[in-house]
Amino acid sequence: MSSELKDLVGSNGSLDSQEESPHVGGGGGSSGKAKDERPLLKPGSAASEAANAATPSERLEELEKKYAPYVRKDAYGTMGRGELPPAEWVLLGIALVTLVPIRLVVGIFLVVLYYLICRLCTLFYAPNREDGKEDYAHMVGWRRVVVVRTGRFLSRIMLFVLGFYWIRESHRSFSFEDEHEQPDESERPEVIVSNHISYVDILYQMSSCFPSFVAKRSVARLPLIGIISKCLGCVYVQRESKSSKGVSGILTERIKEAHQNKLYPMMMLFPEGTTTNGNYLLPFKTGAFLAKAPVLPVILKYPYNRFSPAWDTISGVRHVFLLLCQFVNHLEVIHLPVYYPSEQEMEDPKLYANNVRKLMATEGNLILSDIGLAEKRIYHAALNGNSLPRVLHQKDD
Numbered sequence: 001m002s003s004e005l006k007d008l009v010g011s012n013g014s015l016d017s018q019e020e021s022p023h024v025g026g027g028g029g030s031s032g033k034a035k036d037e038r039p040l041l042k043p044g045s046a047a048s049e050a051a052n053a054a055t056p057s058e059r060l061e062e063l064e065k066k067y068a069p070y071v072r073k074d075a076y077g078t079m080g081r082g083e084l085p086p087a088e089w090v091l092l093g094i095a096l097v098t099l100v101p102i103r104l105v106v107g108i109f110l111v112v113l114y115y116l117i118c119r120l121c122t123l124f125y126a127p128n129r130e131d132g133k134e135d136y137a138h139m140v141g142w143r144r145v146v147v148v149r150t151g152r153f154l155s156r157i158m159l160f161v162l163g164f165y166w167i168r169e170s171h172r173s174f175s176f177e178d179e180h181e182q183p184d185e186s187e188r189p190e191v192i193v194s195n196h197i198s199y200v201d202i203l204y205q206m207s208s209c210f211p212s213f214v215a216k217r218s219v220a221r222l223p224l225i226g227i228i229s230k231c232l233g234c235v236y237v238q239r240e241s242k243s244s245k246g247v248s249g250i251l252t253e254r255i256k257e258a259h260q261n262k263l264y265p266m267m268m269l270f271p272e273g274t275t276t277n278g279n280y281l282l283p284f285k286t287g288a289f290l291a292k293a294p295v296l297p298v299i300l301k302y303p304y305n306r307f308s309p310a311w312d313t314i315s316g317v318r319h320v321f322l323l324l325c326q327f328v329n330h331l332e333v334i335h336l337p338v339y340y341p342s343e344q345e346m347e348d349p350k351l352y353a354n355n356v357r358k359l360m361a362t363e364g365n366l367i368l369s370d371i372g373l374a375e376k377r378i379y380h381a382a383l384n385g386n387s388l389p390r391v392l393h394q395k396d397d
Contacts, residue, residue, distance in 0.1 A: 067379035069280035069369045072313055075306045076322060079383055080314040088306075095325035103324045106161050114154050115224045118231045121147050127230065133220065137212060137233025137254075140263055147231045148210045155207035162200070163329035171335045172363055189266065189296040189338045190258040193288050193356060195366065196270035197278045198311045200323075201300055204331060206232070211268035212254065214247070233265045248287045255291035271353060274373045277310045278302055281366040284353040292346040297356055299334040299364035312376075313383060336363055 060078070064071045072078050075088060084092075121143040127134040139147065159167070192211055194201065205211055212233035220226050220236055235254055237247050251267065258264040271284035278301060288295060302309045307326045311319055323329070336359065345352035361368050 063379060063382055067371065067375055068367075069276040069282060069371065070312045070376050070379050071277060072308055072310065073277070074304060074308040076314075078313055080318045080322060092325050095327065099327065100321070100324045103161050107158060110154050110158050110161070111224055111228075114151065114228060117150050118147060118227045122227065122231065133217065133236045135230045135233050135236075137265055139231070144263065151228075151231070152207050152210050155203050155210075159200070159203050159207060159331075162203075162323060163326050164200070164331050165328065167204070167331045167333060169333045169335065173337060189294045190255045191288050191291070191293055191295045192266055192268045192298055193271050193284075193295050193360075194268070194298040195278070195281055195300055195360065195364070196272050196275045197300055197302060198275065198309045200302075200309050200329075200331070201270070204300065204333065205268050205298075208333075209266060209268075211266040213268050214251070235267075248290055251287045252291045255288075255293050259291075259293060271357075272372075274376055275311050276369075277308065277312050279367060280369045281357060281361045281364075282369055282372055284357045286349040286353050289341070289345075289349040289352040289356070292341060292349075292352075294338050294340045295356060296338050297336040297360050297363075299336070299360055299366070301332040301334070301364070303330045303332060313380060334364055336360070 064078075072080070075084070076082050121139070122136055125136065125139060125143060127136050128138055136147075192205070192209070194205070202213060205213075210232070212235060213229075215229055215234040215236055217236040217238040219229050219234065222229075235247075235250055237250070251269070255267055258266055267288070269288040271286075271288050272282040273285050274282070276282060307322050307329075309323060309329055309331075314322075339356055339359065341352050345355060357368070360366065
């Protein structure tokens with residue numbers, strides 16, 4: 001398996017080809033360099049053949065060492081299919097007949113309720129339309145107030161329903177070096193950057209500050225969720241899009257608009273571009289840093305004993321079921337001070353991204369890793385026993 005990693009990782013330890021995360025809250029674009037259109041692994045290539053030949057015979061421990069940021073270590077095993085002791089089956093059975101029905105009914109009720117609120121607030125209100133997409137990011141007045149306040153409240157209720165009864169939040173305060181000293185201004189940051197562990201991250205951010213996210217274009221067409229995402233002001237992207245702006249250009253415009261209009265929602269970005277198990281920090285994409293605007297770093301942690309809320313190698317349905325069966329879930333949030341870029345960082349978005357990443361790793365006690373989405377797909381393919389070329393060409397990771 002080492003050969004394909006050498007092909008995928010450049011001499012400086014970063015991926016030669018970057019790819020946006022397709023799910024909500026993806027990290028955004030890349031730097032100003034020409035986009036590399038090469039496939040992650042070409043069928044028939046030496047890397048592909050070596051990976052296919054090595055995977056069946058490699059032990060699980062060796063895979064876990066290579067792909068440590070994506071390894072699950074909870075009671076349910078690597079893919080949520082581990083052998084469970086009788087006591088665990090009893091707990092799952094009790095939760096299945098008590099917690100799960102209540103949480104499902106209340107959760108669906110909350111989603112439907114907020115859908116109706118969003119539908120009411122958008123009646124007779126023209127959305128923004130650009131490049132075949134529409135959103136309500138510019139919505140103002142009572143409509144915006146109702147959408148934001150009810151959205152934050154219902155998101156927190158949803159977290160409570162999922163077992164996050166209390167959330168431990170801390171705010172770090174420290175002084176930067178001279179080039180990072182904060183200017184004398186009370187302006188809010190237009191961008192929030194965070195590590196990405198679970199879809200629960202989005203619920204927390206909605207309950208905290210109700211920002212806009214990056215989402216696949218298909219999210220806008222989902223029942224119930226579609227109108228909610230439009231009220232959030234989500235930036236819809238499509239990997240196959242021929243738009244001249246690109247994801248980075250769209251994000252930069254949106255961040256600048258938020259700077260000019262304080263009623264405009266902030267952008268919430270997960271610059272890693274995919275989820276991890278919460279112990280590592282992957283390389284940052286530069287989409288959040290191209291606008292040269294200050295960013296607010298936020299670090300999320302999910303302490304657990306039995307079930308990890310991290311969404312890495314486990315299927316969505318199995319993850320939701322086990323999350324609903326968990327009696328109590330824990331979330332810790334570390335808010336760092338607003339990071340103001342230096343002149344050098346403004347001229348070099350990659351440097352800006354790397355410095356923020358190092359700061360978050362230090363303050364959050366996270367391990368820096370040089371692997372990314374390509375290696376995550378290789379790991380998933382190995383666990384599922386699939387052929388790598390077929391897996392790596394799927395749209396969803």
